[in-house]
Amino acid sequence: MAYSEKVIDHYTNPRNVGTLNKDNKNVGTGLVGAPECGDVMRLQIEVNDDNVITDAKFKTFGCGSAIASSSLATEWLKGKSIDEALAIDNMDLVEELALPPVKIHCSVLAEDAIKSAINDYRVKNGLEALELPKSHH
């Protein structure tokens, strides 16, 4: 199975690799997946007072599609409001990266990572965690 050009591009030149200080109040961290399953994503967002995501970073343990999904997600997150970020759907990632059916779970994981980072940010700032629909991998 050949990878799409976009997957190869994100894999070879991943955007926004790195770590934000998870102890900062304006940083939300999402850590999803499990080593046993072969993929773990950590996605972080930095949010300003206007609820806009000013920075996003990721690190991913997983296959090329998982790395590309999280790299693309960080690119999309920057400059978006929290509400806009919540609207990102895994199928948008699938479409943009032309992921084959067997790799759809990578995009689901990336969507989970976004939502989990947002919830972490909300809880840190005294807001209620959003009820997230349990995704099916």
Next chain:
Amino acid sequence: MELPIYLDNNATTPLDPRVLEAMLPYFTNKFGNAASRNHAFGWVAEEGVDYAREQVAKLIGCTEKEIIFTSGATEADNLAIKGVFEMYADKGNHIITATTEHKAVLDTCKHLEKQGAKVTYLNVKEDGLIDLAELEAAMTPETILVTIMYGNNEIGVIQPIKEISAIAHKHGALFFTDATQAVGKIPVDVNADGIDLMAFSAHKMYGPKGVGALYVRRKNPRVKVTSQMDGGGHERGMRSGTLNVPGIVGLGKACELCRLEMDEEAKRLSGLRDKLESALTVLEESYVNGNVQHRLPHVANISFKYVEGEGLMMAMKDLAVSSGSACTSASLEPSYVLKSLGLSDDLAHSSIRFGLGRFTTEEEVDYAIENTKKAVNHLRDLSPLWEMFKEGIDLSKIEWAEH
């Protein structure tokens, strides 16, 4: 040096040009059916097959009459196990095998379980070898067959074949071995090893795909298998179907070359393998899988912790290797062989198999070392697990969201 570099010789090997040369006439002017007894076209084809049978027999120390040509090792595995089960049904219905066998053996055993066979699946030790005491304990008066592979396709460990066959025989059972990865790579002698039936394949030893053989012992004891395909009664009635003459000629030539070049080749390959392995295990948190004393000369299976195998292979884009990672299989389960060694799932996901071969050069191995090191470091820079490990976080204490 040409890229990409082929280091997946356990999956298949390139055809040796000398083998191709031997095969070519049998596609064109020597096209006869080896079963045509009444004209020269048939005789010429039959001569080719007879000569190949001698070449094959010589490599494994048997007589020509003990070789049954098949379409490959999978068919030979099926014929041996199903054929013995049916032929010796009066004697018993118990078969012993191991969890690290090839699917062609495991799935055949599972198939027979539905038809009344009792199958014992022996676990292996951490190094991939079976425990002989466990085998001995599993033997019953109903045991008709012990089937244990010679060399493992994923990790290359060599089972104690002589000891296994002695235990099987002591209890009156036959011993069958899938020797697909071993024949042609290391000395295999069916008499010295006490083998009653043995499967192997041409395309793992620089011969063509689509042809293999089953060795069936004719003396001490005389072994018989029930044929699994009805037809013209070829191969002493055990495998019907017009013989694949060019393929068989290729298998014969491949066996001859292996016999003549094996000693030198094994030394050269184990030297290259050791070089590769010692250079890569310099990387932190990298582990060689399987017993390192008893193993085939050309295989190295290494886990690079905190990176995922498929992601890693993508970074090793100039190298053709394979991984025990789930992402490379249709089932999304990591390698059952590595899991049988007691490897945790995350280490199984992180494994890469390097399979060297006759045409692998030292220059290619040097390139592979550098390419792999770079890839591992690149992936670790991206890995949250590596970062956590470096910060001293115990990953086993984290509550992961299983998905």
